[in-house]
Amino acid sequence: MDLKEIMAVNLRRVRHDKKITQEELAARAGLSARYIGAIERADASASVSVLGQIADALAIDPAELLRRPKRFDQAHR
Structure with a gap:
């Protein structure tokens, strides 16, 4: 698992835990929802x-x- 995949997994987990949609996160971060996806x-x-x-x-x-x-x-141990 490379860093890009690690970030993907963690971002999705944290966003779901906080009950935030991709659109909401994008607006808060000043990014597009497509980019977040x-x-x-x-x-x-x-x-x-x-x-x-x-x-x-x-x-x-x-x-x-x-x-x-x-x-x-x-x-992986």
């Missing part, structure tokens, strides 16, 4: 600046979007 599908790589915008919009630390999921760590 592409990041969540790992079809697009987010720059560090975009990572920061998304993290701010979700009120989380940007590092949380890049943390390797625990299930992934356990499966």
Whole structure:
């Protein structure tokens, strides 16, 4: 799993946990909903600046979007 996929999984999880739609997140982050969708599908790589915008919009630390999921760590030991 590369960082693009890790960010996709984490972004989708956090967004769902906070019950925010892609459209709402996009508006809060100043991005397009299509771009948010592409990041969540790992079809697009987010720059560090975009990572920061998304993290701010979700009120989380940007590092949380890049943390390797625990299930992934356990499966690859």
